[in-house]
Amino acid sequence: MKKKYYPTIGLEIHAELKTNTKMFCSCKNDPDEEKPNVNICPVCMAHPGALPVINKKAIENVIKVGLAVDGKIADFTEFDRKNYFYPDIPKGYQISQYKYPIVSGGHLADFDITRVHLEEDTANNKHDRGDFSLIDFNRAGVPLMELVTEATTFQNADEAAKGATKFAKELQLVLWYLGVSEANMEKGEMRVEANISVSTDPKKLGTKVEVKNLNSFRSVERAIKYELDRMTQLQEEDKGSEIVQETRGWDEGKQKTFSQRKKEGSADYRYFPEPDLPKLKLHAAFDLDKMKHDLLELPMAKRARYKKDFDIKDEDVEVYINDSVLGMWFEDIAKTLDNKDKIKIASNYITTDYIGLKKANLNIGCPSAENFADLINLIAENKISSRAAKDILAMIVVKDESPLKIATEKNLLQSNDTGALKEIAQKIIDANPKVVADYKGGKEAALMSLVGQIMKETKGSANPSVTKQVLIDILKG
Numbered sequence: 001m002k003k004k005y006y007p008t009i010g011l012e013i014h015a016e017l018k019t020n021t022k023m024f025c026s027c028k029n030d031p032d033e034e035k036p037n038v039n040i041c042p043v044c045m046a047h048p049g050a051l052p053v054i055n056k057k058a059i060e061n062v063i064k065v066g067l068a069v070d071g072k073i074a075d076f077t078e079f080d081r082k083n084y085f086y087p088d089i090p091k092g093y094q095i096s097q098y099k100y101p102i103v104s105g106g107h108l109a110d111f112d113i114t115r116v117h118l119e120e121d122t123a124n125n126k127h128d129r130g131d132f133s134l135i136d137f138n139r140a141g142v143p144l145m146e147l148v149t150e151a152t153t154f155q156n157a158d159e160a161a162k163g164a165t166k167f168a169k170e171l172q173l174v175l176w177y178l179g180v181s182e183a184n185m186e187k188g189e190m191r192v193e194a195n196i197s198v199s200t201d202p203k204k205l206g207t208k209v210e211v212k213n214l215n216s217f218r219s220v221e222r223a224i225k226y227e228l229d230r231m232t233q234l235q236e237e238d239k240g241s242e243i244v245q246e247t248r249g250w251d252e253g254k255q256k257t258f259s260q261r262k263k264e265g266s267a268d269y270r271y272f273p274e275p276d277l278p279k280l281k282l283h284a285a286f287d288l289d290k291m292k293h294d295l296l297e298l299p300m301a302k303r304a305r306y307k308k309d310f311d312i313k314d315e316d317v318e319v320y321i322n323d324s325v326l327g328m329w330f331e332d333i334a335k336t337l338d339n340k341d342k343i344k345i346a347s348n349y350i351t352t353d354y355i356g357l358k359k360a361n362l363n364i365g366c367p368s369a370e371n372f373a374d375l376i377n378l379i380a381e382n383k384i385s386s387r388a389a390k391d392i393l394a395m396i397v398v399k400d401e402s403p404l405k406i407a408t409e410k411n412l413l414q415s416n417d418t419g420a421l422k423e424i425a426q427k428i429i430d431a432n433p434k435v436v437a438d439y440k441g442g443k444e445a446a447l448m449s450l451v452g453q454i455m456k457e458t459k460g461s462a463n464p465s466v467t468k469q470v471l472i473d474i475l476k477g
Contacts, residue, residue, distance in 0.1 A: 005235065006202040007160040007228045010151040010195035011111065012210075013171060015181045016121060016142050016188075017061045023120045023143040024052030024095065024277075031187055036126075036136040044120075044141035046091035051276050054079075058143035060286065061180035062102045062118050065145065067292045068174050069113055071106030075283045079118075079274040087133075088123035090140055095120050098271040102282065109170040110163055112150040119144050124188075145181070147171065151195065153202050157228040161221040168192050168220055173299045173321065185215050192220050198231045206231070207243040211257055213250045223250040227257050302327075311340050312347045319351050326350070332369035337376060346376045353393055367396040375403040385460055388412040414463040421454070421462055421470045428453050429474060439475065447471060 019029050025043035033039055042050040066073050080098040096119035103116035123140040127133045149167070154160035172190060175181040183190040192214040197206035211227055214220045227248070234242050248257040282288075297305075299321050306317045320327030330350055334343045357364055366372075375392055378384045384392070384407055392403050392412065407413050428450055429436055439446035447468065454467050 012193040022141040066103030069106035071103040109167040161224040336373040364397040
């Protein structure tokens, strides 16, 4: 019988914080700077005698994240020196936090959170010069938040990979909503590392491997799946001892992990309190109750409200969660509509037709909520066809006008005049004896052929449902 393996995932996510200056100096924090080594000074370059000063805004940002995930905000905290030598660490150590993080505990998207702490980012290595590398120190010293989750056990590799990706996406949304980080993974503003293990006993952890260099959600999901498959195969071959506790990288081109170095433990970093920075008493320095009260509505709360108030599809909700501007526009439209059925129609047109138009032309705008709601009313009341609705929408995103005015001027209002429709229907019936015979012979599709011809004859102004009933009445008579 084949063994069942339980994957366990723990995540470490780094996010550069949005502040005007770096973590311990007054150099500009500018992730878009293209010229190398311009946002630097004696402090972030570790010149002798230069002393760091704490960026209060960065600490405030981490506290906001802690409050958003229901973590415990420390009263006492301090910074530590994390000692290791690497070319992108100008001091030969990194100022980080070890024993006293700013945030402990919390929960988000199926993962319990261990801690959230603050440190300085490293410089940026440039390995595109052939046989040598260069270092850009613009990023050195930028405030960097690190969030560490508890190890979470899943039922299978697919569930583990999707669960980890879901958490990373949700955290990115939280950072956006709080306004504390751009968290752009393509620009390295948010980086994900996954601690991965497998075991045949869900209550015991296997040998842990840390996979670094995950700079997209797709990479997170694929790297976890690959590594779990690799580790499971080693176990299946009864070579479990070959799973080495190590750090592995992710090769995007080859879509596989590769060994980098033996995994360090905390003792290897020789942590000790940073002597050049003061200890901090956060409960005295910040009004935590006010900060909690002032938090904007977060994604989880917004999802619940959208489902309760509007009862729209989950896919539509996610569109609005990920695009707050579109979400606010949708809410303005919903306020002007008088029932949930119309709100659902509005949401469907926004997430399909409007977004389709937007993809084709990024310069189009959002028509006013009132005009868009008027368009939905015309659709819901069967005053215009779906084809006419699409045409009118394409017009009002360019020039924000009354849909009723456009429908009237363009002769797009559906006709419910059964008298006029009977004359046209009789004309079409007389001209199509074979189609009529097919319908009377049991071919229901033949009726829709007649409806289509009437729609063409009326240039789309006939109400399809009324037209269909008129035809049925004549053909049965």
